[in-house]
Amino acid sequence: MKFGVVIFPGSNCDHDTLHVLRDVLGQPTEEIWHQSTELGGLDAIILPGGFAYGDYLRTGAIASHSPVMGAVKKFAAAGGLVLGICNGFQILLEAGLLPGAMLRNRRLKFLCRLVHARVETTDTPFTSACRVGQVLKMPIAHMEGNYFCEPETLAELERNRQVVFRYATPTGEVVDTEEANPNGALANIAGICNRERNVLGLMPHPERASEPLTGSADGRLLFESMISSLVSK
Amino acid sequence: MTEVAVTPDLVAQHGLTPEEYDRIQAILGREPTFTELGIFSVMWSEHCSYKSSRVHLKRLPTTGPQVLQGPGENAGVVDVGDGYAAVFKIESHNHPSFVEPFQGAATGVGGILRDIFTMGARPIAILDALRFGDLSDPKNRAIAEGVISGIGFYGNCIGVPTVGGDVYFEPDPSGYAHNPLVNALCLGVARKDKILLARASGVGNPVIYVGAKTGRDGIHGASLLASAEFDEASAQKRPNVQIGDPFLEKLLLEALLEALDTGAIVGLQDMGAAGLTCSTCEMAARGGTGIEIELDLVPTREHGMTPYEIMLSESQERMLVVVEKGREAQVLSIFHKWGLDAVVVGHVTDDALLRVRQHGEVVAEIPAGALANDCPVYERPLRAPAAQPAAERFDFVSDDVAAASLRENFLRLLASPTIASKRWVFQQYDHTVRTNTVLGPAAGDAAVLRLKGTTRGLALTVDGNGRYCYLNPRRGAQLALAEAARNLVCVGAKPWAVTNCLNFGNPEKPEVMWQFSEVIDGMAEACRAFDTPVTGGNVSFYNETRGKSIHPTPVIGMLGVLEDVGKAVPAGFRRAGNALVLLGGAETARDTLEKTFSSSEYALRIHGLAAGEPPAIDLALEKRVHDCCLELMRRGWVLAAHDVSDGGLLVTVAEGCFAAQNGLGAELTLNAPLPLEAVCFSEEPSRIVLEVDPTHLAASLQVAAQYLVPAKQLGTTTQGEFRVRFNGQVVLSEDVNILKEAWATSLARRMRSENVT
Numbered sequence: 001m002k003f004g005v006v007i008f009p010g011s012n013c014d015h016d017t018l019h020v021l022r023d024v025l026g027q028p029t030e031e032i033w034h035q036s037t038e039l040g041g042l043d044a045i046i047l048p049g050g051f052a053y054g055d056y057l058r059t060g061a062i063a064s065h066s067p068v069m070g071a072v073k074k075f076a077a078a079g080g081l082v083l084g085i086c087n088g089f090q091i092l093l094e095a096g097l098l099p100g101a102m103l104r105n106r107r108l109k110f111l112c113r114l115v116h117a118r119v120e121t122t123d124t125p126f127t128s129a130c131r132v133g134q135v136l137k138m139p140i141a142h143m144e145g146n147y148f149c150e151p152e153t154l155a156e157l158e159r160n161r162q163v164v165f166r167y168a169t170p171t172g173e174v175v176d177t178e179e180a181n182p183n184g185a186l187a188n189i190a191g192i193c194n195r196e197r198n199v200l201g202l203m204p205h206p207e208r209a210s211e212p213l214t215g216s217a218d219g220r221l222l223f224e225s226m227i228s229s230l231v232s233k
Numbered sequence: 234m235t236e237v238a239v240t241p242d243l244v245a246q247h248g249l250t251p252e253e254y255d256r257i258q259a260i261l262g263r264e265p266t267f268t269e270l271g272i273f274s275v276m277w278s279e280h281c282s283y284k285s286s287r288v289h290l291k292r293l294p295t296t297g298p299q300v301l302q303g304p305g306e307n308a309g310v311v312d313v314g315d316g317y318a319a320v321f322k323i324e325s326h327n328h329p330s331f332v333e334p335f336q337g338a339a340t341g342v343g344g345i346l347r348d349i350f351t352m353g354a355r356p357i358a359i360l361d362a363l364r365f366g367d368l369s370d371p372k373n374r375a376i377a378e379g380v381i382s383g384i385g386f387y388g389n390c391i392g393v394p395t396v397g398g399d400v401y402f403e404p405d406p407s408g409y410a411h412n413p414l415v416n417a418l419c420l421g422v423a424r425k426d427k428i429l430l431a432r433a434s435g436v437g438n439p440v441i442y443v444g445a446k447t448g449r450d451g452i453h454g455a456s457l458l459a460s461a462e463f464d465e466a467s468a469q470k471r472p473n474v475q476i477g478d479p480f481l482e483k484l485l486l487e488a489l490l491e492a493l494d495t496g497a498i499v500g501l502q503d504m505g506a507a508g509l510t511c512s513t514c515e516m517a518a519r520g521g522t523g524i525e526i527e528l529d530l531v532p533t534r535e536h537g538m539t540p541y542e543i544m545l546s547e548s549q550e551r552m553l554v555v556v557e558k559g560r561e562a563q564v565l566s567i568f569h570k571w572g573l574d575a576v577v578v579g580h581v582t583d584d585a586l587l588r589v590r591q592h593g594e595v596v597a598e599i600p601a602g603a604l605a606n607d608c609p610v611y612e613r614p615l616r617a618p619a620a621q622p623a624a625e626r627f628d629f630v631s632d633d634v635a636a637a638s639l640r641e642n643f644l645r646l647l648a649s650p651t652i653a654s655k656r657w658v659f660q661q662y663d664h665t666v667r668t669n670t671v672l673g674p675a676a677g678d679a680a681v682l683r684l685k686g687t688t689r690g691l692a693l694t695v696d697g698n699g700r701y702c703y704l705n706p707r708r709g710a711q712l713a714l715a716e717a718a719r720n721l722v723c724v725g726a727k728p729w730a731v732t733n734c735l736n737f738g739n740p741e742k743p744e745v746m747w748q749f750s751e752v753i754d755g756m757a758e759a760c761r762a763f764d765t766p767v768t769g770g771n772v773s774f775y776n777e778t779r780g781k782s783i784h785p786t787p788v789i790g791m792l793g794v795l796e797d798v799g800k801a802v803p804a805g806f807r808r809a810g811n812a813l814v815l816l817g818g819a820e821t822a823r824d825t826l827e828k829t830f831s832s833s834e835y836a837l838r839i840h841g842l843a844a845g846e847p848p849a850i851d852l853a854l855e856k857r858v859h860d861c862c863l864e865l866m867r868r869g870w871v872l873a874a875h876d877v878s879d880g881g882l883l884v885t886v887a888e889g890c891f892a893a894q895n896g897l898g899a900e901l902t903l904n905a906p907l908p909l910e911a912v913c914f915s916e917e918p919s920r921i922v923l924e925v926d927p928t929h930l931a932a933s934l935q936v937a938a939q940y941l942v943p944a945k946q947l948g949t950t951t952q953g954e955f956r957v958r959f960n961g962q963v964v965l966s967e968d969v970n971i972l973k974e975a976w977a978t979s980l981a982r983r984m985r986s987e988n989v990t
Contacts, residue, residue: 009572010480012392016668019685049666051390054480110385112663141389141663208665213683213799215670 003029004042013049020210044081047088060090082199089201100149106184112141118168125229126200136218138204145203147185165191237267247274260603268540275507282608285740286772289753297766307348309768311730315687318425320354323418323734323790325773329474330415334379339477342387345419347503353429354421361398362695362788366410368983385661390479395662397680402650411778416734418790431502433516436583443575444551448534481550488571497560504551512553518605526579528591540596616743627830629908636964649838653979678723681801690798692726699784701847706748710755717791722859723874725802726793733770738782748785762852804875805892809952812930817858818920826911835914855919861940873924881914898969901948
């Protein structure tokens with residue numbers, strides 16, 4: 001089993017993701033340069049957070065056209081696991097691998113704080129180790145995390161149970177207060193998957209919540225879910 | 234192309250005195266060319282040359298077993314154990330931040346980051362010390378808003394967490410309204426044997442230019458912006474402010490660290506203040522060599538740039554790299570992989586000259602050592618101000634009157650923008666990226682980062698109360714050092730080393746120079762007392778507008794080391810039913826408090842006073858308090874620790890409650906033959922409030938006695954109520970959530986220009 005972490009110019013959570021996979025979870029992990037078009041031998045690809053290409057033009061817009069993304073699309077179409085975290089989620093949206101778009105946070109400012117993400121479904125290879133309704137404490141750090149999509153798209157996401165995480169209170173209530181849903185995301189959406197359930201994007205940073213020393217280890221469940229679903233494959 | 238003729242007028246416009254011009258002629262043995270005049274003017278500007286401060290800075294202690302590199306390089310370096318070195322430095326970007334708050338602050342962060350990774354270290358944390366004017370003025374709100382956004386913009390994008398700092402909003406006479414202070418500190422780490430110095434060595438070695446193209450921005454930033462006072466025309470200096478591109482700097486950072494791993498790089502320096510000029514001559518001077526460069530090879534943003542413009546441009550995100558001859562292709566290929574402009578622009582020579590060519594012709598030829606080091610050094614006249622700020626005594630009201638207004642005054646103090654929660658500020662900064670943040674903003678008295686690959690932690694704080702220094706510069710500096718060290722101790726770190734940013738007015742005024750000299754002496758005494766040498770920093774003079782100086786504001790950045798980062802101690806209380814212990818503090822008589830209380834935050838916010846004297850400090854007692862606190866922590870008895878500083882004792886305890894996970898309160902029993910106002914709100918130093926499990930209380934007090942440190946139980950943590958009993962009477966009883974609301978929402982409301990009483 002092998003993970004790959006894509007490095008775009010401007011990625012800044014690549015080291016953190018590598019650290020968790022390699023040093024905390026002991027998984028063989030490869031660094032994938034953005035110009036690479038070959039993803040052979042990998043079982044899961046992670047698009048890390050950061051400011052790929054400086055977020056110029058629009059967050060994720062330039063990155064979605066980089067050479068590696070062609071390969072990531074093929075990889076996803078073939079059923080490979082693709083996880084996009086924060087900027088990685090934004091890139092997946094721009095690349096059309098997930099539906100919807102990101103608006104600026106409701107207060108129009110960058111927001112870095114802990115959030116409580118409620119697990120909406122465990123029927124994904126990214127959340128199989130969680131419980132439905134479990135509240136994961138993870139940090140967010142972004143300017144554009146206010147998820148938006150058309151009503152028809154939202155209805156489809158809900159119908160297909162593609163909403164994987166929602167912003168909630170510490171006790172798991174999904175309410176649209178600034179404390180619970182800080183960026184103002186539509187339907188409190190913090191993370192969604194594709195219909196085939198092998199591509200997940202989320203705004204909170206599970207890699208920053210994988211060791212108790214730095215405040216929370218809840219995010220580790222995502223990586224552990226991925227590992228166990230790859231093992232049982 | 235013929236160069237502009239050098240006339241006395243032109244010399245004066247460059248901020249050079251006739252004597253300095255004579256010296257330039259003596260060094261060159263001829264008249265300088267226009268380009269050379271520009272080069273000398275930036276290198277000999279106050280900002281680059283430290284010509285007014287050098288004689289004083291020598292009095293600071295700069296050595297110790299932990300110091301690997303003291304002042305004089307791009308940043309200080311200290312040994313933090315397990316083969317690791319910490320590289321850290323603080324720097325000001327005050328003037329650019331006033332002229333253009335967002336870009337000024339952003340490029341301040343960019344500049345200090347480059348200073349750190351230039352040494353071969355990976356930046357792992359940023360802290361900022363910010364001083365603004367009163368928030369009731371929309372102009373000050375706009376400056377604060379711009380500066381805070383700018384800091385976030387740069388740090389967030391490059392992916393270095395902003396983990397702490399301090400912010401004061403201080404009304405006049407602070408002077409911050411027209412001259413805000415933006416001081417940025419960066420910490421990096423490297424293996425001890427990988428530290429790289431900024432030296433051009435090895436004759437014949439190629440010199441590579443890497444990074445952004447050179448443009449016409451920021452010309453004379455160092456000399457005209459940073460080395461002169463402000464006036465009405467300052468807005469016209471906006472073109473002198475540089476524009477930052479954190480994305481480009483991120484590429485530069487990764488490319489350089491990758492290139493350093495090849496071992497082919499022998500020296501590098503960033504192009505910050507004074508750009509290409511400073512980096513070439515300083516590297517050559519330190520290496521005892523010369524450098525020759527050809528400007529035709531320098532990547533430029535515009536056509537037809539003159540040598541003067543290219544040499545003086547302060548375009549951001551550029552570096553100069555000296556590489557082992559024959560290995561330039563290897564290094565260039567790494568830079569090109571990261572999409573950076575990188576070209577060989579010259580080479581190291583043996584003639585000790587900075588030689589600049591354009592189109593093959595020599596346009597400047599200056600002895601590098603003389604340019605970097607032989608600038609005039611001034612022993613400027615010193616004079617204590619004739620009229621010291623009013624030393625009026627504080628008129629304490631009777632305890633009955635104080636008790637009747639205690640609730641209201643306490644709420645006002647908690648909502649003071651300087652004391653109120655800074656969440657509105659720090660949630661705009663990414664403080665968790667790089668996954669090292671163990672105690673982030675407001676979680677502890679200092680920020681704590683783990684050192685991956687070890688069990689160690691590094692703690693960082695910035696401190697400096699300008700009001701104290703205005704009232705007594707020497708004592709104010711000691712208090713700043715003491716608070717910085719105390720903050721480190723509160724998280725369980727041993728104070729290790731200092732970097733400082735010295736923000737002052739016009740050094741040509743004897744009163745300002747006197748303040749500076751006093752601050753240096755105060756710092757030197759305190760550094761010795763705490764065994765924390767100064768490893769570098771920055772002096773920022775000319776912080777004046779229309780002839781009015783800011784409060785002298787030395788900002789102390791202090792680094793601490795934790796052997797076991799898992800034992801870091803937070804500021805927030807853990808559980809109800811624990812003992813609250815006041816550790817330290819000298820016996821203070823009413824007479825003394827009458828003289829010092831007018832300098833407190835309470836006196837400022839409730840009575841509009843900024844007068845009297847700062848609290849007295851006994852450095853030996855302060856040190857004993859630190860040692861005792863660390864010993865109690867070593868024994869594992871301290872659950873939370875928070876020092877008494879701005880706002881006094883009640884604010885300290887309240888903040889401990891606010892930082893608790895689930896709405897804890899406190900019940901305090903205060904007994905003293907002193908005025909109630911003083912007991913609650915005086916800012917006497919050397920005091921720490923500790924949360925201790927009752928089973929460890931008696932033993933803790935015993936340890937304190939062994940350290941000759943006063944200690945007593947103040948009260949206990951409770952569930953939800955904040956209650957104060959003074960000499961037998963209940964003087965305050967309030968739901969902690971009401972207090973917290975005032976503290977938590979004040980800053981956001983003030984920034985939205987809502988009325989906050």
